[in-house]
Amino acid sequence: MTYQPPRLSTGIPGLDTVLAGGLIEGASYIVQGHPGAGKTIFSNHIAFTCVASGRKVLYVTLLAETHERLFQALSTLDFFDRSQLGTNVSYVSVFQTLRDEGLSAVVNLIRLEIARQGATLLVFDGLLNARDRGDSNLDVKTFIAEVQSQAAFVGCTVLFLTSTRVVEDSPEHTMVDGVIELHNETVGVRAVRRLQVRKSRGSASLDGYHQFEITGTGVTVYPRLEAAFAYSSVPDLHDAQTVPSGTEGLDALLSGGLPESSVTLAFGPSGCGKTSLGLNFLSLASAEQPALHFGFYENAARLRSKARALGVDLETPLASGALEIVWNPMTENLLDKLGNRLIEAVRARGVKRLLIDGLGGFERAAVHPSRLVEFFAALTNELRASGVTTIATWELRDLFGPTVTVPGSEISSLLDNLVMLRHVELGSRYKRTITVLKVRDRAFEPVVHEMKFGAKGLAIAHPLEPATGAATGVASSVGDRAVT
Amino acid sequence: MPLVVIAEDEFLLADMLAMMLEDAGYEVATAAHGKAALALVRQRRPQLVITDFMMPLMTGLELAQTMRADDSLATIPIILVSGAQGSVGRSHPDIFDKVLDKPYSEATLIRTVNALVSGDET
Numbered sequence: 001m002t003y004q005p006p007r008l009s010t011g012i013p014g015l016d017t018v019l020a021g022g023l024i025e026g027a028s029y030i031v032q033g034h035p036g037a038g039k040t041i042f043s044n045h046i047a048f049t050c051v052a053s054g055r056k057v058l059y060v061t062l063l064a065e066t067h068e069r070l071f072q073a074l075s076t077l078d079f080f081d082r083s084q085l086g087t088n089v090s091y092v093s094v095f096q097t098l099r100d101e102g103l104s105a106v107v108n109l110i111r112l113e114i115a116r117q118g119a120t121l122l123v124f125d126g127l128l129n130a131r132d133r134g135d136s137n138l139d140v141k142t143f144i145a146e147v148q149s150q151a152a153f154v155g156c157t158v159l160f161l162t163s164t165r166v167v168e169d170s171p172e173h174t175m176v177d178g179v180i181e182l183h184n185e186t187v188g189v190r191a192v193r194r195l196q197v198r199k200s201r202g203s204a205s206l207d208g209y210h211q212f213e214i215t216g217t218g219v220t221v222y223p224r225l226e227a228a229f230a231y232s233s234v235p236d237l238h239d240a241q242t243v244p245s246g247t248e249g250l251d252a253l254l255s256g257g258l259p260e261s262s263v264t265l266a267f268g269p270s271g272c273g274k275t276s277l278g279l280n281f282l283s284l285a286s287a288e289q290p291a292l293h294f295g296f297y298e299n300a301a302r303l304r305s306k307a308r309a310l311g312v313d314l315e316t317p318l319a320s321g322a323l324e325i326v327w328n329p330m331t332e333n334l335l336d337k338l339g340n341r342l343i344e345a346v347r348a349r350g351v352k353r354l355l356i357d358g359l360g361g362f363e364r365a366a367v368h369p370s371r372l373v374e375f376f377a378a379l380t381n382e383l384r385a386s387g388v389t390t391i392a393t394w395e396l397r398d399l400f401g402p403t404v405t406v407p408g409s410e411i412s413s414l415l416d417n418l419v420m421l422r423h424v425e426l427g428s429r430y431k432r433t434i435t436v437l438k439v440r441d442r443a444f445e446p447v448v449h450e451m452k453f454g455a456k457g458l459a460i461a462h463p464l465e466p467a468t469g470a471a472t473g474v475a476s477s478v479g480d481r482a483v484t
Numbered sequence: 485m486p487l488v489v490i491a492e493d494e495f496l497l498a499d500m501l502a503m504m505l506e507d508a509g510y511e512v513a514t515a516a517h518g519k520a521a522l523a524l525v526r527q528r529r530p531q532l533v534i535t536d537f538m539m540p541l542m543t544g545l546e547l548a549q550t551m552r553a554d555d556s557l558a559t560i561p562i563i564l565v566s567g568a569q570g571s572v573g574r575s576h577p578d579i580f581d582k583v584l585d586k587p588y589s590e591a592t593l594i595r596t597v598n599a600l601v602s603g604d605e606t
Contacts, residue, residue: 060540066494067538068567068586085538085568092540093493096516109517113540 008157011049014221018206028148028158033182038214039161043123045218048079050121057089058119062126067091078217098133103143111150120156127162141171177201187367190332211334222336226374232385243389246280249460253436253445261387263380267394268421273432274393276458278355279307281391285317291353293325294342296361300325312457333365358393376414416440426475433464485511486601491521491535508594518542531601533562537569548579561600
């Protein structure tokens with residue numbers, strides 16, 4: 001059995017996942033990033049988490065803003081507890097000692113103060129200043145090694161903060177157990193914060209970049225979905241059951257219903273009935289089949305109003321708690337925040353019916369669209385393994401036309417079932433049609449059917465009269481001259 | 485010239501306090517932590533001590549308590565200047581003669597120091 005070192009929980013949502021369980025007790029880390037990257041809030045969030053769990057924290061500064069100025073800034077954050085200052089968390093400056101007596105004196109002072117305070121977390125803000133005071137790389141290495149060993153001897157975890165980029169062959173990098181780098185970058189017109197664990201001795205942290213944000217609650221990290229869910233978190237026990245779609249007539253086209261734990265893409269242009277199809281699916285929510293609407297276009301009030309107008313009962317499952325509506329306005333989203341939020345919402349209520357309206361919301365949030373295939377692969381694998389039957393909508397750009405563009409270049413391999421909805425012009429009338437194009441591992445009815453809105457929402461009516469070109473949206477009856 | 489000892493680990497604040505007091509006609513000696521401040525107080529017997537709360541090796545409260553426990557130092561007036569721990573200082577009126585909450589004006593500081601040094605503030 002492999003040894004699992006004791007961990008110190010950071011208290012930063014998502015970060016313990018990236019760190020494979022948290023910081024290692026007694027280990028030392030460099031937290032680096034340009035000014036404004038978030039190092040101070042990051043380290044203070046961890047510090048006050050420790051304080052809240054009954055630990056003592058020593059926060060040592062060199063040449064930085066005054067402590068009072070720092071407290072003013074931290075006061076805007078939920079984790080900050082002013083009553084703990086001077087008791088369970090102490091902020092001290094050692095710049096004068098560094099300036100007048102050098103690095104060795106600082107090491108000694110820190111040693112004494114850790115022991116005096118009984119601190120189990122030391123935050124040292126100002127590694128750059130310490131580096132400048134040293135006469136050589138050896139001085140810096142010695143300083144870090146001495147602080148490290150003094151702290152480790154008493155089980156104190158150390159965070160060294162620095163605004164310089166510590167590279168792999170720098171003396172600091174070689175001495176510490178871990179290096180966490182914070183970035184605040186401009187991509188296009190928006191700012192995106194990302195975190196990377198560049199070194200993690202004795203710990204299998206999640207490699208690569210992970211998005212994070214700083215809000216009133218402090219720091220929240222969103223582990224990159226395809227890294228955190230490289231494999232589904234639970235075994236995928238595929239069972240060949242079916243789940244009612246909620247749309248009258250559709251189950252017959254699917255040989256009994258939607259395959260359980262499958263992902264169905266319902267795609268089509270605006271106004272063809274995708275959301276209505278999804279609302280029918282959600283209306284069957286129950287205590288045994290909790291449902292979730294994870295959408296980007298309409299807030300809960302508007303969605304409920306739409307359902308009422310269509311005659312679809314969402315009020316009953318909403319009132320009972322069987323249905324939850326999570327709205328993500330399509331403004332500046334973070335892709336991994338969306339993915340993690342969705343998975344957490346599914347887990348929290350054991351969701352079995354999920355409507356994602358629509359996948360385009362994830363695509364718009366992607367700062368790096370090239371990772372979308374991997375992202376959706378991780379997401380759909382996790383949903384399947386969790387026993388969630390999912391309908392995801394995708395809006396085609398053109399109302400009519402022969403070109404159908406679905407999300408991603410390998411979408412068919414990620415999605416189990418494809419259902420196409422179209423407006424079809426036929427005989428000077430516009431008809432809504434639905435066609436099942438693919439059902440993984442099952443037979444289905446590959447016939448274009450008309451849809452109608454009845455007393456209880458969208459329903460499958462009858463097969464479209466014989467026509468050609470229905471898939472393009474501009475059709476002609478069989479035997480008629482083609483309309484161009 | 486009356487001597488004031490400043491116990492303050494943040495050197496920018498210590499320098500600022502020193503400048504204000506020197507402009508007001510005081511001699512100033514500074515210490516970067518409570519232990520050094522205690523040594524300075526024992527050595528120089530100042531007319532007043534101004535101390536921060538959070539400092540390495542010995543806090544402002546520990547410094548003041550140690551001074552009050554020493555008959556030779558017990559009568560030296562002590563001002564606590566603090567942002568977060570002002571309430572702690574006010575809950576010990578037997579230890580701190582005055583608590584100044586950050587931020588404070590130079591006029592308030594000098595007025596308070598003058599009163600304590602001259603014995604008008606009890």
